[in-house]
Amino acid sequence: MKAERFIASRLKTKGEMAIVLIAISFFVIIIAQSVSSGFRRTIGREISAVSGDIQIAPTFQNYLDKDDPITDSPSYLENILNTKGVEVVQGVIYAAGIAKKGSVIRGVLFKGVSSPDSSLHAIVPKELASSLNLSEGDEFYAYFSSKRLKIRKLTVTSVKEDMLGSTQNIIVEMPISDLRRVNGWKEHQVSALEITLDEKYRSSEALKEKAAEIGAIIYSNASDEDEMLVAVSSAESFAHIYDWLELIDLNVIVILALMIIVAGFNMISGLLILLFRNISTIGTLKSLGMRDKGIASIFLRITASIVVKGMLVGNACALILCIVQKITHLIKLDPTNYFVSYIPVEIDFARIVIYDSIAFVVIMLLMLIPCMFISRIDPSETSKTE
Numbered sequence: 075m076k077a078e079r080f081i082a083s084r085l086k087t088k089g090e091m092a093i094v095l096i097a098i099s100f101f102v103i104i105i106a107q108s109v110s111s112g113f114r115r116t117i118g119r120e121i122s123a124v125s126g127d128i129q130i131a132p133t134f135q136n137y138l139d140k141d142d143p144i145t146d147s148p149s150y151l152e153n154i155l156n157t158k159g160v161e162v163v164q165g166v167i168y169a170a171g172i173a174k175k176g177s178v179i180r181g182v183l184f185k186g187v188s189s190p191d192s193s194l195h196a197i198v199p200k201e202l203a204s205s206l207n208l209s210e211g212d213e214f215y216a217y218f219s220s221k222r223l224k225i226r227k228l229t230v231t232s233v234k235e236d237m238l239g240s241t242q243n244i245i246v247e248m249p250i251s252d253l254r255r256v257n258g259w260k261e262h263q264v265s266a267l268e269i270t271l272d273e274k275y276r277s278s279e280a281l282k283e284k285a286a287e288i289g290a291i292i293y294s295n296a297s298d299e300d301e302m303l304v305a306v307s308s309a310e311s312f313a314h315i316y317d318w319l320e321l322i323d324l325n326v327i328v329i330l331a332l333m334i335i336v337a338g339f340n341m342i343s344g345l346l347i348l349l350f351r352n353i354s355t356i357g358t359l360k361s362l363g364m365r366d367k368g369i370a371s372i373f374l375r376i377t378a379s380i381v382v383k384g385m386l387v388g389n390a391c392a393l394i395l396c397i398v399q400k401i402t403h404l405i406k407l408d409p410t411n412y413f414v415s416y417i418p419v420e421i422d423f424a425r426i427v428i429y430d431s432i433a434f435v436v437i438m439l440l441m442l443i444p445c446m447f448i449s450r451i452d453p454s455e456t457s458k459t460e
Contacts (some may be wrong), residue, residue: 092344096384097391098351103429104392106329109427110322112267112418113398118276120413121308124245125418126164126268127276128285129311130154130303140169140220143263144303150295154288159275164188167253172424173198173246175206175214182244184216186253186264194230194252199236201243209233216248218256225250235415269305273389276317315413334433337381338440340375345377345444377441385430396421 121127132142146165156164167186172179175385180202185189196216198208208214216226228248236243254263275284285307292303309316396419399405403416 085127092340092380092383093387095340096337096381097388099333099340100385100388100433101392103330103333103433104389104426105193105395106326107425107429108392108396108419108421109417109445110326111420111422113322113414114276115273115420116418117413118273121315122270125311126166127281127306127308128269128272129289129306130267130269130288131265131306133302140257140259142392143167143257143259143265144267144301146262146264146267148267148292148300148303149297150291150300153291153295154269157288157291159272159284160269160288161272162270164268164270165262166266166268167250167257167259169218169253169256171219172217173202173206173214174217175208175212178206180205180244182216182246184218184253185245185247186250187247189249189251191231192249192251194226195231195248196230197228197232197234197247199243200233201236202246203230203233208392216246220257222254226256236409267303275292276347278309278320281309285310291316291399301375312401318413323430325366330429330433334436337433338437341377341381341437342440342444344380345373345441346447348373348376349444349447356361373445374438376442381434382435385434389426389430393421 130144132144151163154160164187169186170185171182171184173182173449174180182202198206203209206214209234211232212230213227214230216228218224218226226248228246250264254261256264271281271284275281285305289305292305293310296303399417400419400421405417407414407416409415
């Protein structure tokens, strides 16, 4: 092996162009993977913030029914909290209403959430704030219809990005205690329970499995006093978004395969050229008794060196771009089409190592094809040529 390593280090090859092409392939692979992970994590967090990862609600999910509240502390609550992956279970209240500032009015969905601040405040989505000309510190009126009209004067404490488009841009968050008074409900009554899961359980399949698991807990542990409730995952409530994310993941797999093929065939052509240029060297090595396997390992070492250099350059460039985008949000998107206003990136080093390893192994396996050319070289013929 020492002889093969020494010969490989002495064989001169101009691999700059091959390194560049390999680097481009790995650059595209890492960017595609990071963007896919970024979309999944960013949108998953946003959906979780809007409606929780799993909702426990009445059978027909009529959140706006003021005559049929549920309790925020059912008998099986402890069982749910002890379920693996469950981080938070909180009660929320939904109420339809109207937001008004000056002469401008908008129909909105008020969502009551737990808040340490008991003052009459609201968190307003960006699009709604723009239409009502609201900014932090401004006040507006909220109108609720019940047996008699109820009015609240709310102060805007925050304006949030509305990444999920029409689904989110009508939801105004306010203290659950005040919305409970608006509905005339008792202290522990809510519209639904929202469950927040650990991020590793936010894939479409994992969400559905957890919803089924929690549904089974409800069915098995509910007492006669508990309401008839069902567990629904955000993957079902926002099915179109999760289908879109799965399409992105499929695109990443296609890109990975294409880039490996491109890099592999580029290296095959490069290795063939290298072999043709060193036919006499191969013949000499065979004459000295070196086996085809040993000669092939010399050229595979050279190829591996080129691939590793290209991989490192491609990874470095991709990571630099990802870090810049993660910090600055330099490249923007239309949130109407992509749910987010910028390209989100998530640097997952474990997945990068996996993708690099897969690409490297496949490329090196493809290199065995041109190495078969070595067995066809006859030392006597190369000697005559010389």
